[in-house]
Amino acid sequence: MTDTISREKFLNAVKFNADGLVPAIAQSCSTGAVLMMAWMTRHTLEETLATGHVTYWSRSRQKVWRKGESSGHVQRLVEAFVDCDGDTILLRVDQMGPACHTGAPTCFFRKLGE
Known part of the structure; x- marks a missing residue:
């Protein structure tokens, strides 16, 4: 189920923290990979x-x-999606080149080992 809302309602649904910020997860629209959080x-x-242009x-x-x-x-x-609590944004993006500043395709390239 997906509710489609207006830009104004979307913006009003977002709950920014005390610093005026909200976490945004960038996800590749083509692969579904989580690219980064900013x-x-x-x-x-x-x-x-x-x-x-994602800013x-x-x-x-x-x-x-x-x-x-x-x-x-x-x-x-x-x-663009806002979660049920309004405190996180999901951006489905078309990524040109690697997403990570290290040159990796995604910022999530380090996995916990045993």
């Missing part, structure tokens, strides 16, 4: 929804960053 502000979410908030640099602005490995938004 943070968004209302502004970066609005920009992403308006332009289709995040960098906590370490304290600034807006558009995915791929320096590497060329951009993410194009295909679909």
Whole structure:
């Protein structure tokens, strides 16, 4: 079951934390792989929804960053979901090149061993 809601209702459903941030999970629309997790502000979410270019908030640099602005490995938004509690966003994206800054296809390449 999927409910389709307007952009305004989507934005109003998102519950940003005390720092004005919400976690955003990027998932490949073609493979289903979880690519990365990053943070968004209302502004970066609005920009992403308006332009289709996924834009995040960098906590370490304290600034807006558009995915791929320096590497060329951009993410194009295909679909956006907000979870049932409103405290996490799922972005289904078309990823150009690797998603991870290390050059790995996904940021989740380290697995717990025995």
